[in-house]
Amino acid sequence: MSSERIYLDNNATTQILPEVAETMAVTWQTAFANPGSQHSFGRDARPVLDRCRDTIADILGADPSEVIFTSGGTESINAAIYGLTLGRTGAIAMTAGEHPATVAGCERARQAGLRLVTLNVDADGLLLDNQLNDLPWDALKLVTVILAHNETGVIQDLSKLSELCEQHQVPLLIDAVQAVGKIPVNFHQLNATALAFGAHKFHGPRGIGGLLIRRGVPLPPLLDGGHQESGRRAGTEPVPLIAGMAKALESFTASQSAPVNHVRTLRDQLQSHLQQHCGATVVHGIDAPRLPNTLSIAFPGLSGEAILVNLDLEGVACSLGSTCASGSAEPAPALLAMGCNADVCLSSVRFSVSRQNTADEISEAARRIQNVIARLRSLSS
Numbered sequence: 001m002s003s004e005r006i007y008l009d010n011n012a013t014t015q016i017l018p019e020v021a022e023t024m025a026v027t028w029q030t031a032f033a034n035p036g037s038q039h040s041f042g043r044d045a046r047p048v049l050d051r052c053r054d055t056i057a058d059i060l061g062a063d064p065s066e067v068i069f070t071s072g073g074t075e076s077i078n079a080a081i082y083g084l085t086l087g088r089t090g091a092i093a094m095t096a097g098e099h100p101a102t103v104a105g106c107e108r109a110r111q112a113g114l115r116l117v118t119l120n121v122d123a124d125g126l127l128l129d130n131q132l133n134d135l136p137w138d139a140l141k142l143v144t145v146i147l148a149h150n151e152t153g154v155i156q157d158l159s160k161l162s163e164l165c166e167q168h169q170v171p172l173l174i175d176a177v178q179a180v181g182k183i184p185v186n187f188h189q190l191n192a193t194a195l196a197f198g199a200h201k202f203h204g205p206r207g208i209g210g211l212l213i214r215r216g217v218p219l220p221p222l223l224d225g226g227h228q229e230s231g232r233r234a235g236t237e238p239v240p241l242i243a244g245m246a247k248a249l250e251s252f253t254a255s256q257s258a259p260v261n262h263v264r265t266l267r268d269q270l271q272s273h274l275q276q277h278c279g280a281t282v283v284h285g286i287d288a289p290r291l292p293n294t295l296s297i298a299f300p301g302l303s304g305e306a307i308l309v310n311l312d313l314e315g316v317a318c319s320l321g322s323t324c325a326s327g328s329a330e331p332a333p334a335l336l337a338m339g340c341n342a343d344v345c346l347s348s349v350r351f352s353v354s355r356q357n358t359a360d361e362i363s364e365a366a367r368r369i370q371n372v373i374a375r376l377r378s379l380s381s
Helices: 018-030 040-059 073-085 100-111 129-134 159-168 239-254 257-277 304-313 333-337 342-346 359-380
Strands: 067-070 091-095 115-119 140-146 172-175 194-198 209-213 294-298 348-352
Touching: 018 040, 018 239, 040 067, 040 239, 067 073, 073 100, 073 140, 073 172, 073 194, 073 209, 091 100, 100 115, 100 140, 115 140, 129 159, 140 159, 159 172, 257 294, 257 359, 304 348, 304 359, 333 342, 342 348
Parallel strands: 091 115, 091 140, 140 172, 172 194
Antiparallel strands: 067 209, 194 209, 294 348
16 A cells, blocks of 8 residues: 555646546547538537537536636636636725635736735635625726635635625636535526536546626627637537536536535544544634635644645655645645644645545545655654
């Protein structure tokens, strides 16, 4: 067991499920054609695309007409920010410590003339409700919030915010990239204007995702060039990838409580062991609702980068946080927004388990992590 590599970086990407790969393999053979083509091959692909759209809409609590297929979460977020703010003046409100895709999209909007307003969070990463009434609602043109944080796993209660957005007729964009396929997500119940998701976060293929956009809301396309997706996203739909995404979502919902309970048990097993055997630790968002699979934990006095490198040498894959922001030695903005001091931020690593991990793997990973932490603490003393 000690020589086997253990993958605990599932918030970065997940391994495709066997049934998803099988579905895609069949679809590559039977529905490979352009679903917009008028010949028989195109007519074979079109109903597969339509069925997948219906399936995804049904699982996510949306109407099929509200589903736009994209290349993934990053494109979905950028397309929504671009489309919902194009040509407008005023302000955008976004959560402190948002995903880099949202930060970059909002920065582009700022350069186009909008100003940015920060939604602050408390020490557990939860939105401060007392700030919401005081937002510049008359100036706001978009509010964008991450539903489940990619680094900490903290899950937001967006009921009050969505109510205020509805009251003031301000579009609400939800980044649900880490939430979809891990916890139940219902677009209509969330009362959002738009919602982004990506297949590779829930054991589907890379290169495919979706944007849900409320029926009747116009969305100028980020990508021009074709009439696909009702004119809202140009480009030939990759039917086999879409079929894989639909199958991955179906696999999650078929036995929803089982994978959720499984990953929560594994995450709690790992968390408990590290808290008991690794000296001083800080679990980020411990008192907030969290994704069942995510553990963001600091080992004060140590370097997160050193932990990451040493765990890689021991065959345990984890992360310092958002892979999209990797390469930076700066403290994670999400943790700074929660009031963590820089030293605690820089001693933090993220473990994210999946339904494919086993209890034996987690026990072995915990042992290796404990040994690495002990070794680094002895070197730093």
